Amino acid sequence: MSQPDKGEVIAFVKNNYGEKIKNKLENVHRGGNNNYKGRDYENQFLLYRVFEIAAKYPHNCENQIIETQAVSFVDDICHIDYEENTKYNYQAKNSSLASADWTQETSERFKLQREIDIALYGISRTKNTLLVSDPKKDLANQGKIPIELQGQDTSQYFKCHKNIYDLLMNTDLKQHISKLIDDTFSSRYDYAAVLIHGILQSGNYATINDIFCQAEFEGRPSPFIKFRKSEAQIPKWVMQILTKNSHYLSYGLNYDVLTVTVNQSFTATCNINSLNKVSSEVREEVQSIQDLIALFLSITGSDIEQSLKPSTKGEVK
Amino acid sequence: MNRVYTPIATAEAKRQLNNLFAHLDAPKRYQETMVALGRLLAEEVSPLLKSKTHTGTLIVSTAEDADFLQYGVSSTLQNQGIDTKLAVFWNHHYQLPNHASVAPILHRFIEPNFEQMHNIVIVKSIMSGSCVVRTNLIEMIDKMEDIEDIFILSPVAHKDSESKLKAEFPDEIASKFKFYCFALDDEKTEQGEVQPGIGGQIYELLGLVKQPALSGYIPEVVSKLSFQNLA
Numbered sequence: 001m002s003q004p005d006k007g008e009v010i011a012f013v014k015n016n017y018g019e020k021i022k023n024k025l026e027n028v029h030r031g032g033n034n035n036y037k038g039r040d041y042e043n044q045f046l047l048y049r050v051f052e053i054a055a056k057y058p059h060n061c062e063n064q065i066i067e068t069q070a071v072s073f074v075d076d077i078c079h080i081d082y083e084e085n086t087k088y089n090y091q092a093k094n095s096s097l098a099s100a101d102w103t104q105e106t107s108e109r110f111k112l113q114r115e116i117d118i119a120l121y122g123i124s125r126t127k128n129t130l131l132v133s134d135p136k137k138d139l140a141n142q143g144k145i146p147i148e149l150q151g152q153d154t155s156q157y158f159k160c161h162k163n164i165y166d167l168l169m170n171t172d173l174k175q176h177i178s179k180l181i182d183d184t185f186s187s188r189y190d191y192a193a194v195l196i197h198g199i200l201q202s203g204n205y206a207t208i209n210d211i212f213c214q215a216e217f218e219g220r221p222s223p224f225i226k227f228r229k230s231e232a233q234i235p236k237w238v239m240q241i242l243t244k245n246s247h248y249l250s251y252g253l254n255y256d257v258l259t260v261t262v263n264q265s266f267t268a269t270c271n272i273n274s275l276n277k278v279s280s281e282v283r284e285e286v287q288s289i290q291d292l293i294a295l296f297l298s299i300t301g302s303d304i305e306q307s308l309k310p311s312t313k314g315e316v317k
Numbered sequence: 318m319n320r321v322y323t324p325i326a327t328a329e330a331k332r333q334l335n336n337l338f339a340h341l342d343a344p345k346r347y348q349e350t351m352v353a354l355g356r357l358l359a360e361e362v363s364p365l366l367k368s369k370t371h372t373g374t375l376i377v378s379t380a381e382d383a384d385f386l387q388y389g390v391s392s393t394l395q396n397q398g399i400d401t402k403l404a405v406f407w408n409h410h411y412q413l414p415n416h417a418s419v420a421p422i423l424h425r426f427i428e429p430n431f432e433q434m435h436n437i438v439i440v441k442s443i444m445s446g447s448c449v450v451r452t453n454l455i456e457m458i459d460k461m462e463d464i465e466d467i468f469i470l471s472p473v474a475h476k477d478s479e480s481k482l483k484a485e486f487p488d489e490i491a492s493k494f495k496f497y498c499f500a501l502d503d504e505k506t507e508q509g510e511v512q513p514g515i516g517g518q519i520y521e522l523l524g525l526v527k528q529p530a531l532s533g534y535i536p537e538v539v540s541k542l543s544f545q546n547l548a
């Protein structure tokens with residue numbers, strides 16, 4: 001799964017296609033780095049794509065590589081799916097002008113990229129996509145794809161949204177996130193998206209797994225409970241209080257989070273592992289549901305304060 | 318460091334804003350001043366709410382503001398005959414490594430039947446960025462089918478907070494925003510604290526030590542509404 005570095009890619013292109021094509025590759029890369037106008041659009045799609053992949057492989061994202069602005073002829077976003085031995089390359093164009101047109105150069109770059117991917121990345125299949133923010137352009141582009149590229153390469157419409165909330169509400173991003181967070185809080189979907197967006201800006205990742213490990217480390221709390229494992233049960237002394245007040249409350253244990261709702265109005269959450277560590281002295285003082293909810297709030301607060309202390313745990317190298 | 322008073326800043330409102338600075342070391346007095354500011358803000362919006370066909374209003378507050386600014390607002394609206402429901406959120410407000418502010422909700426109190434309300438009043442002791450208000454609004458707007466107006470009440474705001482909040486929502490939601498504050502400040506510290514703002518960090522000034530999401534603080538209004546009939 002090792003990736004070729006920038007020098008290897010440039011050397012390969014120079015040796016196999018000559019100086020002129022090598023210069024072209026370097027110009028594509030330089031252009032991509034300077035394209036601040038299109039960056040927001042690329043970031044939106046990157047965020048969407050990361051969740052789409054994570055939702056597809058919620059328990060094994062280590063074989064999913066994601067890269068932006070690679071040294072590549074199709075360089076905006078590259079995703080290698082080693083489970084399916086496929087590399088997906090995206091060229092993003094947030095424009096209604098000619099720059100979003102499928103041209104002969106698009107076809108040439110897509111063909112070259114396929115050859116490079118097979119030779120240097122050791123994968124069997126490449127799928128290139130011209131991503132456009134204008135639906136009319138997409139329609140027109142579909143008709144311009146040469147027959148030999150059809151079935152492998154495509155044009156795709158992806159709207160440029162005003163903000164993350166808009167992206168969340170008007171795409172199936174929310175559905176992808178729902179497979180990772182198991183939460184009914186509406187704002188939790190937004191938090192999940194903003195958190196991952198922030199991590200993607202840092203650029204300190206190689207795999208989808210790295211991104212979510214970092215979210216686990218940076219999130220206070222991390223909303224991605226499905227990446228965690230927990231076999232802890234609700235302690236007996238807590239069950240006694242919950243069953244005694246069962247007419248007034250509902251509760252549920254999802255992964256490592258215990259949620260209690262009192263009188264259909266006050267919902268408090270607590271990490272089950274932290275709850276299991278409560279001392280017998282504290283336990284004895286918790287007699288009522290009010291005491292228990294107060295304990296939940298106190299444990300959650302102290303868990304977060306603990307996570308704020310400097311540590312290298314979970315750091316992505 | 319410039320402060321501009323808005324047209325709704327009456328002499329009494331300015332006096333109460335100055336009182337905040339006079340009570341920086343007196344949490345009880347500071348709390349009372351926030352209640353008074355809440356009352357004054359509610360007096361500004363109540364004529365508009367009363368004139369509506371649907372007056373039912375959901376008041377959205379952070380845990381730290383619930384017993385003070387929120388209390389001033391809700392008690393005034395209720396005295397004017399406006400039907401209100403309450404939502405209180407425990408946000409953990411912090412910055413991501415890319416400096417984006419986030420405020421995930423850890424716990425929440427939402428009165429049953431809030432869905433039937435047609436207006437939202439968000440109260441916030443200070444509007445700096447738009448992060449906390451944005452989060453709490455997102456939490457509610459999905460669940461309310463027919464929102465007519467969204468009022469944002471804050472004694473003091475940073476001059477850019479209104480445009481920042483609007484930029485975070487689609488136009489059909491942003492067009493429902495109605496901002497009410499008495500003073501606009503134009504400076505922020507590196508940590509995002511508005512200057513002179515409300516004189517510092519709201520938690521310490523109210524005597525709460527730190528964010529309720531970290532301390533486990535439960536506002537009295539939430540305790541009363543949640544636990545009064547329980548064993």
